[in-house]
Amino acid sequence: MPDYELLELALFAAMPRRDVKPLAKALIARFGSFAEVIAADPKRLLEVDDVGEAVVNQLKIVEAAARRLAKGQVIGRPALSSWSALLDYCMAAMARSPTEEFRVLFLDRKNVLVADEVQARGTVDHAPVYPREIVKRALEHGASAIILVHNHPSGDPTPSRADIDMTREIAAAAKALRIAVHDHLVIGRNGHASFKSLGLL
Numbered sequence: 001m002p003d004y005e006l007l008e009l010a011l012f013a014a015m016p017r018r019d020v021k022p023l024a025k026a027l028i029a030r031f032g033s034f035a036e037v038i039a040a041d042p043k044r045l046l047e048v049d050d051v052g053e054a055v056v057n058q059l060k061i062v063e064a065a066a067r068r069l070a071k072g073q074v075i076g077r078p079a080l081s082s083w084s085a086l087l088d089y090c091m092a093a094m095a096r097s098p099t100e101e102f103r104v105l106f107l108d109r110k111n112v113l114v115a116d117e118v119q120a121r122g123t124v125d126h127a128p129v130y131p132r133e134i135v136k137r138a139l140e141h142g143a144s145a146i147i148l149v150h151n152h153p154s155g156d157p158t159p160s161r162a163d164i165d166m167t168r169e170i171a172a173a174a175k176a177l178r179i180a181v182h183d184h185l186v187i188g189r190n191g192h193a194s195f196k197s198l199g200l201l
Contacts, residue, residue, distance in 0.1 A: 003034035010038075014058035023050050038063040039096035067092050074113050086113075086147075087185070087192060094151040094187045102129050102150040106143035107182070115141050129166055131173040138179050146174065148184040148195075157188035164200055171201065 004024040011020040030048055031037045037045075042056045070089040074082060086105075094101060100122045106115040117137065120128050129150075138146055148170065150163070159167075163186065171181045184195040195201035 004028050006034050007037060010058055010062050011055060014054040023048075023055075027051075036096065038066065041098065071116070075116065081111075090149050090185060090187050091192065094149065095189050097151055098153055100151060100153060102148070104134055104137065105147040105149060106138055106141040107145040107147065108142065109144045111145060111182075114143065129170070131166075131170045134170055135173045135177055135179065138174065139177065143179060145180040145182050147182050149187060150184075151187040155189035157186040157191055157193040159184075159186050159193055159195065159198070159200065164195075167195060167201060 004021070007024040007027060008020050011024055012018075015023075026048060027037045027045075028034070031040050031044075038059045040059075042060070045051050045056050045059065046053075067089075070085075070092040074086050074089045094103070101118055102120040102122075103116060103118045105113055106117070108114050119130075119134060119137070122128060134146070134148075148167065152158075163184070167181070167184045174181050181201065182196070184201060186193040186195075
């Protein structure tokens, strides 16, 4: 099913008994894809002709449902053996955010994901991160390991020098308390980067 047809189905709930194909095509043309439309900022959506609060609300319901579904595929499951589902969840949650956010996935002794928390939200290119707070939360969750995740709103997931230095600080603080850092994922619209795969961790 093409993106515009899937979007038509979502729009029909907000605009019954109307031909929503032109609006669906206009939204796809403006934002690029179904995923980009449902993740778009409400203010930007309202700039499109024929988009009102009912349409925005419907699209945000679809976005929330998609995130909830993706999260359901990873919470309470072994993170390392369901890696693709974990990446899908991180992409759904963070790839299209206009500002940088830093989250931590907390794992128990069997590497089951027990919690997912956003530790910091920031600007378009920075989110303040405090290693001590991350390790403290890991202890409060009884976590044996963590996976660090943050996004690059620019779309390019290449780790920066600051990303590398900050990861090493967190890993050193965690190691002192026998908490493993399995990976640090950088999420961008154009894909992701893994510190472990790149030999940076």
